[in-house]
Amino acid sequence: MAKMRAVQVAKAGGPLELVEREIPTPGSGQVRVKVRACGICHSDSLTVEGHYPGIKYPRVPGHEAAGIVDALGADVPGWKVGDRVGIGWFGGSCGYCDSCRRGDFLTCSINPQVTGISWDGGYADYIVVPKEALALVPDDLSFVDAGPLMCAGVTTFNSLRNSGARAGDLVAVHGIGGLGHLGVQFAARMGFHTVAIARGAEKAALAKKLGAHEYIDSTAGDPGKALAKLGGAKVIIATVTSGNAMSEVLGGLGVDGKLIALGASPEPIAVTSLQIIGGRKSVAGWPSGASIDSQDTLKFSVLTGVRPIVQEMPLEKAAEGYKLMMENKARFRIVLTMGQS
Ligand SMILES: [Zn+2]
Ligand SMILES: [Zn+2]
Secondary structure: OOEEEEEEEOOOOOOEEEEEEEOOOOOOOEEEEEEEEEEOOOOHHHHHHOOOOOOOOOEOOOOOEEEEEEEEOOOOOOOOOOOEEEEOOEOOOOOOOHHHHOOOHHHOOOOOOEEOOOEOOOOEOEEEEEHHHEEEOOOOOOHHHHHHHHHHHHHHHHHHHOOOOOOOOEEEEEOOOOOHHHHHHHHHHOOOEEEEEEOOHHHHHHHHHHOOOEEEEOOOOOHHHHHHHOOOEEEEEEOOOOHHHHHHHHHHEEEEEEEEEOOOOOOOOOOOHHHHHOOOOEEEEOOOOOHHHHHHHHHHHHHHOOOOOEEEEEHHHHHHHHHHHHOOOOOOEEEEEOOOO
């Protein structure tokens, strides 16, 4: 059997280790993808730390994968060897629960499949995935750029386009990291009056370069007040991974304003009914998108010039890259490359 490299976690809380494995064979309804790039996402920590229920170890993390279809199992209509594809968080669904029957596959209640959690993800030379997980990557988009758009990208793009905000509305992106630096680009290109909120004055120039019309330094005062002064936001997408930080910007919501939490945090978001009743405000969440939403994200990115800012690292340095990401030192997305032609 031919061998490949994979970076796995042998048990919950264990280290990321480079191992040699047999190249897997796709079963019915599956394809094998020769991975060319895979972004490192904060949610990979769910696999590494075992914080997602029911993970079977050893497990290979990685749900920002992009590569080339290399082999087809039986019953995979519509895809062919050589297709350029991306694989994100959404890894398929049961197909028969109420959500699935409504076409809302992402909220599948019976068997939601997650790449790098339900089965092995993209920190490897090859990955076998259900056909439902595939998004087509446009020819004009590199694999390295496609990777982060498969999770950080679709999460910000899809939450914004479903937020109810309309062209010209004040929309804030809270946090300029892996998600936020894409969120600012999407918000500006969707025609929103875009406000970036981040810690420190030094990120202002970058925020403006990404397309932000305004910048709020959250360390310089009350960021909610500063946002309210600009007119109050119709939408705030909160990409920070801190409930406390999200609480601080709530005061910046305008009438019918909605804070949409994208960054996962165990800390509560503190909000009183008094803060939200009068202006019909709300606090909500949003979880990425299905594979067709990812495909829409990639197409929109090519159409409008949205690209992630990435730091490439070879697959064998996955543990180092993961550590940098967890220490909040990634600028802005670390992408593993497999070094294959
Ligand atoms: Zn992710
Ligand atoms: Zn379902």
